Amino acid sequence: GAVVSQHPSRVICKSGTSVKIECRSLDFQATTMFWYRQFPKQSLMLMATSNEGSKATYEQGVEKDKFLINHASLTLSTLTVTSAHPEDSSFYICSARDSGKSSYNEQFFGPGTRLTVL
């Protein structure tokens, strides 16, 4: 149980295009999902907290107009990188918290999406 999937696992796009990354909780409901970004050989940096049915909360320094987050259902959050540029190339990882275990702080991670912008 507690599986989180991400799609696509790897994407290469041209500069200026937009890329959508999906994060799904497969066997549980998640009112809250998180999006992280990881640069090579570095730690995960939180980009935003995605809340089902409401606007995402972005961390300081993260452009909300560039990284659009939609959490339209209890099992799906999407991250759209708009007008991607080479500096957006990174490993994007989502996590989800099981809404059925409100007192438990564990989060479940997706396998990540490798974005390369040419």
Added chain:
Amino acid sequence: GNSVTQMEGPVTLSEEAFLTINCTYTATGYPSLFWYVQYPGEGLQLLLKATKADDKGSNKGFEATYRKETTSFHLEKGSVQVSDSAVYFCALTQSGTALIFGKGTTLSVSS
């Protein structure tokens, strides 16, 4: 604010050696503590966790004890294997907020 500090790597060991990766934290209240492992090219996998003081998390031969008095959650394994080579992240969260990660420690085990 909350933060996690891990020992810097890389840590290079021979097979069957003893492993310790230090992790200390700063937080108000009582956070939950985690160790995650990331194998090359993959996402994070939960290795073990502890939700209150004096709890010991364990999995696959790895152990860590939640020490509130020293604000530490050091990862240990008595005998490492080549397959343990990966990056290890210490992390904390409070009240379901996003995880705060340490910088990660790369472990390389040779046969």
